[in-house]
Amino acid sequence: MSGGDTPCWQEPVRKGPVRTVLVAAVALVDADGRVLLAQRPPGKSMAGLWEFPGGKVDAGETPEAALVRELKEELGIDTAESCLAPIAFASHTYETFHLLMPLYAARVWKGTPTPLEGQQLAWVKPVRMGDYPMPPADIPLIPILRDLL
Numbered sequence: 254m255s256g257g258d259t260p261c262w263q264e265p266v267r268k269g270p271v272r273t274v275l276v277a278a279v280a281l282v283d284a285d286g287r288v289l290l291a292q293r294p295p296g297k298s299m300a301g302l303w304e305f306p307g308g309k310v311d312a313g314e315t316p317e318a319a320l321v322r323e324l325k326e327e328l329g330i331d332t333a334e335s336c337l338a339p340i341a342f343a344s345h346t347y348e349t350f351h352l353l354m355p356l357y358a359a360r361v362w363k364g365t366p367t368p369l370e371g372q373q374l375a376w377v378k379p380v381r382m383g384d385y386p387m388p389p390a391d392i393p394l395i396p397i398l399r400d401l402l
């Protein structure tokens with residue numbers, strides 16, 4: 254097989270060692286198959302971009318426990334680790350770190366997602382996600398969600 258001309262055949266430009274940051278994220282899916290996206294508020298890195306709820310995994314924490322914690326802090330909802338199904342991951346080198354982000358799907362939670370950290374929320378069909386600018390790491394996840402949901 255000759256793959257030298259394929260678009261994926263590009264080595265990333267490495268400027269030096271980068272630390273890998275583990276971030277857990279979730280696609281909350283409602284009864285209509287829409288996914289909850291949250292817009293990063295002004296003042297944060299990548300402000301204005303739409304992302305999956307979640308956040309950094311603390312030392313000694315599992316990704317699932319981090320998500321349960323973050324969903325309570327960011328959206329005020331209760332989730333159970335057993336309701337988080339791993340579906341994909343993002344692996345992307347940013348300027349200052351490498352992001353490794355497992356993505357889970359959840360259809361069951363308790364409470365109504367509420368923007369507790371000043372973020373805008375939107376329920377979006379996977380086919381419409383192209384209308385919502387997302388961080389570069391998230392772009393490969395969109396077709397996966399489209400296929401899965």
Ligand SMILES: Nc1nc2c([nH]c(=O)n2[C@@H]2O[C@H](COP(=O)(O)OP(=O)(O)OP(=O)(O)O)[C@@H](O)[C@H]2O)c(=O)[nH]1
Nearest residue numbers: 276278297298299304305306307308309352388390391
């Ligand atoms: N939650 C979440 N974070 C994402 C996504 N895509 C993506 O690149 N990220 C990045 O993963 C990191 C998550 O960090 P965080 O949510 O715990 O904390 P933060 O926004 O305060 O991060 P910051 O340190 O960049 O300001 C951010 O750098 C964020 O930009 C995503 O879909 N969901």
